[in-house]
Amino acid sequence: MPEFTNGRHLVKEYPSGYPIPGRTTAYDTSAKINTDSVSLNGGILAKLLLISVDPYLRGRLAGYTPSKFALEEPLAGYGIVKVIRSENDKFHPGDILYGNGRIRHEEYSIITKEEAEHVVAFKPVDGIPLSVYIGAAGMPGLTAFTGLKEYGNVKKGETIFVSTAAGAVGSMVVQIAKKEGLKVIGSAGSEEKVKFLKELGVDVAFNYKTTDTREVLQKEGPIDIYWDNVGGDTLDAVLENTNEHARVIMCGAISGYNGEPAIVKNLMYTIYKQTKLYGHLVGPLLSKYQEAFDKDVIPKLADGTYKHREDKVYGLDKASQALLDVLKGANVGKSVVVVSED
Ligand SMILES: NC(=O)c1ccc[n+]([C@@H]2O[C@H](COP(=O)([O-])OP(=O)(O)OC[C@H]3O[C@@H](n4cnc5c(N)ncnc54)[C@H](OP(=O)(O)O)[C@@H]3O)[C@@H](O)[C@H]2O)c1
Known part of the structure; x- marks a missing residue:
């Protein structure tokens, strides 16, 4: 009977500033699971393969986004799991499932019938590695695509400014915007990220920590579309430098x-x-745009037209540090924790 330690990434206390690895959230090895005999009660026994480390997890630790995490429970978010056993007719052992925001940060978990409404079985398209489905081919890529389509009212020749442009969402926004014929200005927090932006074809890429955002916008603007990932003074700088009828897409x-x-x-x-x-x-825009995303964006990711970069760490015990890194800007590319490779 295979009984395993079931590692979990638990919420230990609610942060007031940056989360502290090992104190705010911590890797815990006190739980055990027998994968042969654990009762499923109509659910699925799933093995965690990949978790997506997203900035909004900080909001769920603080309660300024819906569904505040409970103390001493695993965090949960976007992720990819493999079915080990199933009492749910829709899913079978070996299936790979993508989970919308409810994949618990534990090495083995039981996905209830109700939670199974928020997972889909899928097979990666040739040319797109599994992990990219929690990045450019998944929620962050969809965020970029749906936001530009729904709110951008994009017209060729216009100017877009994207903050956090080298990140998971931003790097897709800039590439889609270039394809639409926009002049693209992108900011990021390090020289390495600025170099990546230039590789993506961004027309004006700058490090907002060493270059004044207002000066760039005055010289390169005015701005027709602003993709806002940061808020605060950057948003103020943009509002001073827009064209009439500009669109501001407030994403983060x-x-x-x-x-x-x-x-x-x-x-x-x-x-x-x-x-x-x-x-x-x-989330609310997925039903409207998923099909168009699968048709327009997925093939361009598969053939390399759209580029993506990942920042991978290995082991659920690295998840706390990975979250802090995302919130401090230490990640370069989509932050992914590889919990298991099979
Ligand atoms: N509305 C939605 O549906 C939705 C969905 C997904 C994501 N989002 C939002 O989109 C934004 C980007 O998310 P992502 O997943 O693509 O993350 P990401 O860009 O891959 O990583 C987060 C980045 O934020 C930047 N950052 C951190 N602290 C900052 C600060 N104090 N000031 C300015 N920038 C800071 C850092 O980049 P630099 O080094 O460049 O500063 C960091 O690398 C976030 O605001 C997130 O909450 C919204």
Whole structure:
């Protein structure tokens, strides 16, 4: 009877600033599981393969996004698992499942019938590694695609500015925008990330830590579309430098996730310039755009037209540090924890 230690990434306390690995969240080895005999009660026994380390996990630790995590329970998010046993007719041993936000950070878990409504079985397309399905081919890529389609009102020759442009979402926004014929300005937090942006074909790439964002926007703008991943003073700088009728796609506000909220002072500019501000959430737009994404974006990822970069670590015990790295900007590319390779 195979009884295993069932490693888990647990919430230990709620952070007030940056999460502290080993204190805010920690890897725990106190649970055991017998994978042959554990009761499934109509559910699925799944082995965790990959987890997506996303900035919004910080929100679920703090409660400023829905579904605050419970203390002493595993975190949960986007991820990929393999079915080991199943009492659910829809899924079979060996199936690979993609989970929308509810994949628990534990090496083996029981996916209940209700939770199974939020997973899909899939086979990677040739040319796209499994892990890319939690990055450019999954939620972050879909965030970029749906936001631009729904709110961008993109017109060839316009100028878009993308903050956090080298990240999982940003790097897809800049590539789709280039394909649409936009002039693309992208900012990122290191020289290595700026180099990556140039490889992606970004027209004006700069390090916002060493170059003044306002100066770049004054020289290279005005801005027709702003893809906002950070909020705060960067958003203020953009509002000062937009064209009339600009669209601001508010996707994230990471500059305020770990301390004081990202305060914005320049909203009055939106009146005179008739700027449109759109709060963007990927989930509600999936049913409208998944098919178009599969048709337009997946083939371009498979043939290398769209590039992607991953920042992989190995072992669930690395998840706490990986989350801190994403929140501090130490990741270069989509942050992925490889929990098991088979
Ligand atoms: N609305 C939605 O449906 C949705 C879905 C997915 C993601 N998002 C949001 O999209 C944004 C990007 O997510 P992602 O998954 O692609 O993450 P990511 O860009 O791969 O990683 C996060 C990046 O944020 C930047 N950052 C961290 N602290 C910052 C700060 N104080 N000021 C400015 N930038 C900071 C860092 O890049 P630099 O080194 O370049 O600063 C870091 O690498 C986040 O705001 C996230 O919450 C929204």
